Amino acid sequence: MIRVLLADDEAMIRAGLTAVLATDPGITVVAEAADGREAVELAHAHRPDVVLMDIRMPRLDGLAAAAELAGVVPVVMLTTFDEDAYVARALADGASGFLLKAADPRELLIAVRAVADGAAYLSPRVAHRVIAGLRTNELTRPATARKKVSSLTPRERDVLALVGRGLSNQEIGRELHLAEGTVKAHLTSILRNLDVQNRVQAAITAYEAGMASPPPRI
Amino acid sequence: MIRVLLADDEAMIRAGLTAVLATDPGITVVAEAADGREAVELAHAHRPDVVLMDIRMPRLDGLAAAAELAGVVPVVMLTTFDEDAYVARALADGASGFLLKAADPRELLIAVRAVADGAAYLSPRVAHRVIAGLRTNELTRPATARKKVSSLTPRERDVLALVGRGLSNQEIGRELHLAEGTVKAHLTSILRNLDVQNRVQAAITAYEAGMASPPPRI
DNA sequence: AGCCACCCCTGACGATCGTCGGGGGTGGCG
DNA sequence: CGCCACCCCCGACGATCGTCAGGGGTGGCT
Numbered sequence: 290m291i292r293v294l295l296a297d298d299e300a301m302i303r304a305g306l307t308a309v310l311a312t313d314p315g316i317t318v319v320a321e322a323a324d325g326r327e328a329v330e331l332a333h334a335h336r337p338d339v340v341l342m343d344i345r346m347p348r349l350d351g352l353a354a355a356a357e358l359a360g361v362v363p364v365v366m367l368t369t370f371d372e373d374a375y376v377a378r379a380l381a382d383g384a385s386g387f388l389l390k391a392a393d394p395r396e397l398l399i400a401v402r403a404v405a406d407g408a409a410y411l412s413p414r415v416a417h418r419v420i421a422g423l424r425t426n427e428l429t430r431p432a433t434a435r436k437k438v439s440s441l442t443p444r445e446r447d448v449l450a451l452v453g454r455g456l457s458n459q460e461i462g463r464e465l466h467l468a469e470g471t472v473k474a475h476l477t478s479i480l481r482n483l484d485v486q487n488r489v490q491a492a493i494t495a496y497e498a499g500m501a502s503p504p505p506r507i
Numbered sequence: 508m509i510r511v512l513l514a515d516d517e518a519m520i521r522a523g524l525t526a527v528l529a530t531d532p533g534i535t536v537v538a539e540a541a542d543g544r545e546a547v548e549l550a551h552a553h554r555p556d557v558v559l560m561d562i563r564m565p566r567l568d569g570l571a572a573a574a575e576l577a578g579v580v581p582v583v584m585l586t587t588f589d590e591d592a593y594v595a596r597a598l599a600d601g602a603s604g605f606l607l608k609a610a611d612p613r614e615l616l617i618a619v620r621a622v623a624d625g626a627a628y629l630s631p632r633v634a635h636r637v638i639a640g641l642r643t644n645e646l647t648r649p650a651t652a653r654k655k656v657s658s659l660t661p662r663e664r665d666v667l668a669l670v671g672r673g674l675s676n677q678e679i680g681r682e683l684h685l686a687e688g689t690v691k692a693h694l695t696s697i698l699r700n701l702d703v704q705n706r707v708q709a710a711i712t713a714y715e716a717g718m719a720s721p722p723p724r725i
Numbered sequence: 726a727g728c729c730a731c732c733c734c735t736g737a738c739g740a741t742c743g744t745c746g747g748g749g750g751t752g753g754c755g
Numbered sequence: 756c757g758c759c760a761c762c763c764c765c766g767a768c769g770a771t772c773g774t775c776a777g778g779g780g781t782g783g784c785t
Contacts, residue, residue: 380638396617403631409638413621416629419637420598442762455708458742469741470765477743478762487771488742490673492707493714660732676772687771688735695773696732705741706772 291405292319294337296328296354297367298346302390306341309394316401325349332362338405340364341388344375352378359383363404376415377422386410434497437483445482446500448475452488453495509623510537512555514546514572515585516564520608524559527612534619543567550580556623558582559606562593570596577601581622594633595640604628652715655701663700664718666693670706671713 293310295303295318303321310316320335322328326348332340340362344351352375355364365386366379376387385404388397389412400410411419441449451461458472465472476488483494511528513521513536521539528534538553540546544566550558558580562569570593573582583604584597594605603622606615607630618628629637659667669679676690683690694706701712 385635385638393617395613399611399614399617399631403634406631407635408631409635410631411629411634411638413617413624413626413628416621416634417603417625417627420603420627420629444763452707453711455703455705455711457705457740467763468765470767471763473743473766474745474764477745480743485673487673487675489670489707489710492710493671493673496711496714662733675770685733686735688737689733691773692734692775695775698773 291316291339291401292335292337293317293401294320294322294328294332294335294340294362296322296325296331296340296346296351297343298323299343302343306397309397310401312394313398313401316398323347325351325354328354329357332358337362339401341401342366344368344379352382352384355379355384356382363407363409365400365404365410376418380419387415388412389414434494435499437494438498438500440482441479445475445479448472449479449483449491449495450500452476452479453492453500455492509534509557509619510553510555511535511619512538512540512546512550512553512558512580514540514543514549514558514564514569515561516541517561520561524615527615528619530612531616531619534616541565543569543572546572547575550576555580557619559619560584562586562597570600570602573597573602574600581625583618583622583628594636598637605633606630607632652712653717655712656716656718658700659697663693663697666690667697667701667709667713668718670694670697671710671718673710 293316295306297303297306300323307318307321310318319337320331322331324347325342328340328342328346328351329349340355340358342351342355342364344366345368346354349357351366355366358364359382363385364383365388366375366384367388367390368375369390379387386400386409388400388410392412396412403410438446438449447465448461451464456464458469458476461467461472462469476491479491480486480488483491485491485494511534513524515521515524518541525536525539528536537555538549540549542565543560546558546560546564547567558573558576560569560573560582562584564572567575569584573584576582577600581603582601583606584593584602585606585608586593587608597605604618604627606618606628610630614630621628656664656667665683666679669682674682676687676694679685679690680687694709697709698704698706701709703709703712
C-alpha cells in the first residue's frame with residue numbers, strides 16, 4: 290500500500306485529490322497539510338511514501354518545503370501553470386515530480402506509483418520544457434565543441450582535459466609524465482585545431498564538450 | 508484521431524503495441540516500419556501525428572532516424588533499458604519522449620496523447636535520470652559558483668566576466684579602460700575570493716555561475 | 726576630525742604561457 | 756626502399772600572467 294501525504298491550502302483541492310487517489314486500491318492518503326510548515330512536520334511524523342505538494346501555500350511555500358524534505362521523502366509538486374522558474378527550482382531543489390493540476394487524473398496515479406517506486410514523473414508539458422532546456426544545454430553549444438574536440442589526437446585530448454580542470458603546464462606534465470615543453474607543444478596544436486587563442490578558451494571548449502570534472506552527463 | 512507510425516524490427520513487438528494502442532478509440536496505427544530507413548520514408552509519406560520508434564534497428568538505428576525526423580514529426584523512443592547514453596543522445600537529437608518497454612501499458616497511451624498534443628513524455632525511470640542530471644548541472648556546481656561570484660565586488664565581476672570569455676589582461680584593460688596592472692590586481696583578488704589558483708579555474712567558475720555567453724538557463 | 730575598512734587604481738618583478746624550430750618513431754604508398 | 760604524413764616528444768625565447776607593495780577615494784563610526 291502506497292501511503293500519501295497531501296499538502297494544499299485549499300480543502301476543496303485536497304478533497305478532489307483524495308477522491309482521485311481513492312480510485313486506486315493500492316493508494317491511501319495518510320495525512321493532509323494546509324501549508325508547507327505543517328507538511329514538513331507531518332511528513333516527518335507519518336513517513337509517507339510520497340508527498341503531493343502544492344507550490345503556492347502560506348507560511349512555507351511548496352518549493353521550500355520540498356527542499357527541506359529532499360532525501361527524506363519523495364515530493365511531487367502540483368501546480369496550475371508550468372512556469373519555468375518553478376520547474377527549474379523545484380527540480381533542482383529536490384522534487385521528484387512535477388504535475389499540472391489540469392492533467393488527466395490517470396496521470397496522478399501513475400505519478401504517485403512511479404515516485405513511490407523511486408522513479409520520477411514529469412507532466413508532459415513540463416517534460417517538454419525540461420527537454421527543450423536540455424537541448425540548448427546539451428546540443429547547440431556542445432555539439433560544435435564536441436566535434437572540434439574529436440578532431441584532436443588522443444594525446445591532445447589528454448592534455449586538454451587537464452587544461453579544462455585548470456592545471457598548469459607543469460602540473461599536466463607531471464600528471465602525464467611529460468616535459469613541460471611537450472605539454473606546451475601539444476597545447477599549441479590544441480589551440481590551433483580548436484580555433485581559439487588561449488588556454489582559457491580551450492578550457493571552456495573542453496568544459497562544453499563534457500570533458501571536465503566528474504562527468505555530469507545525464 | 509491520433510495517427511501513429513510504429514517502427515520496430517520485431518513483428519511481435521509491433522503486434523503488441525498495436526494491440527495496446529487499439530484499446531484507445533482515439534488512436535489508430537497508420538503504418539509500420541521494420542527499420543529506421545523505412546521509418547523515415549513512411550513518416551514523410553503518411554505524416555503521422557506520432558512515431559513510436561525502437562532504438563535498436565537494422566540499417567538506420569532509432570536515434571539517427573529520430574534525428575532525421577526532428578522538427579517534422581514528434582518521436583517517442585522505445586527501449587528495453589534506460590541506458591544513459593541513449594537517453595542523453597535521444598533527447599538532444601530531438602526525441603519528444605522516452606518510454607521503457609517494461610512500462611505500464613497505460614503509460615503508452617498517455618505518452619502518445621501527450622506527444623501528439625505537442626508536449627513530451629518521459630518514463631518515470633528516465634525522468635529520474637534526467638532530473639538527477641539537471642541536479643548536478645544546475646544545483647550542486649553552479650549554486651556554489653554563484654554564491655562565490657556574488658561575494659565579489661562589482662568591478663571584479665566585470666573583470667571575471669571577460670576572463671570567462673577568454674580575454675587577455677590587456678584586452679580586458681582596453682575593454683574596461685584600465686591599465687593592465689589594474690586588471691591583474693583585480694584578478695589576484697578574484698582568485699583569492701573564489702578560492703582558485705589561476706584564471707582558467709576562475710573562468711570555469713564564471714561559466715558555471717552563468718556569466719558566460721547567451722545564458723542557457725532551463 | 727580622526728580612524729578604519731573597503732574599493733579602485735597602478736607599476737615592478739618573478740613565474741607561467743605560447744611559439745618556433747627541430748628530433749625520433751610509425752604507417753601508407755608508389 | 757624512399758617519401759610523405761602524422762603523431763609524439765623536447766628546449767629556448769619573447770609575451771603574458773599573477774604577486775607584491777603602495778597611493779587615492781569614499782563611507783561608517785567614535
